[in-house]
Amino acid sequence: MVLCYFLTACSNAPDPIRYGKDACAHCKMTIMDKRFAAELITAKGKVFKFDAVECMGNFISENPAIAGDSKSVFLVNDFSKPGQFTDARKSFFLRDSSLSSPMGGNLAAFLSRPAAEAAKKDRSAQVYDWSLLLSKDK
Numbered sequence: 691m692v693l694c695y696f697l698t699a700c701s702n703a704p705d706p707i708r709y710g711k712d713a714c715a716h717c718k719m720t721i722m723d724k725r726f727a728a729e730l731i732t733a734k735g736k737v738f739k740f741d742a743v744e745c746m747g748n749f750i751s752e753n754p755a756i757a758g759d760s761k762s763v764f765l766v767n768d769f770s771k772p773g774q775f776t777d778a779r780k781s782f783f784l785r786d787s788s789l790s791s792p793m794g795g796n797l798a799a800f801l802s803r804p805a806a807e808a809a810k811k812d813r814s815a816q817v818y819d820w821s822l823l824l825s826k827d828k
Contacts, residue, residue: 702763704729704775705737716745719792724772726791726798733761743783744795747824757824764820766799769809779820782806786815797823 707729712721715738721727728746730738740746743766750757750764764778769789781799788811789796800806806817818826 702731702733702735702761704731704763704765705739707739712739714741714745715739716749717741717793723792724767725769727767728778728799729765729775730756731763731765732756733759742791742793742795743778743797743799743823744791744793746778750824768801769798770800770805776801781820783818783820783823784809784815785818786810787812788815 707721707727709721709724709727713719714721719741721739721741723741726742728740728743730740730746730749738749740749746764756762765775766778766781768774768776768781776799778799781801782803782805783797783799784806785795785797786809787796789798791797798809800809803817
């Protein structure tokens with residue numbers, strides 16, 4: 691039984707966000723909006739939940755060892771499919787003034803660049819991939 695505990699404790703599987711109950715690991719706000727939430731799972735299986743992609747980005751900036759670990763898993767909710775996680779490293783991020791993300795960064799994740807481009811409403815909106823987004827938020 692002890693072995694089972696240790697095997698499940700090191701899992702890199704997502705932990706479902708309990709909207710309206712779980713708090714953001716960075717800003718401590720209650721996670722409410724399924725369109726913007728994100729999750730980070732460390733190589734050791736520790737799960738950090740965020741109310742917005744920008745909170746996860748700030749957390750990564752403050753904890754660079756986690757970001758540098760290739761076994762860490764970064765998940766974001768697809769804005770087009772609220773509540774559905776996708777790999778942040780393969781996602782595209784739209785920063786558009788028409789988006790109203792919880793932390794005011796006006797940032798949302800999409801499965802593809804065309805989906806992000808199609809969601810643009812503001813002419814000055816920008817689309818980023820994961821690595822560019824992380825370098826912009828520093």
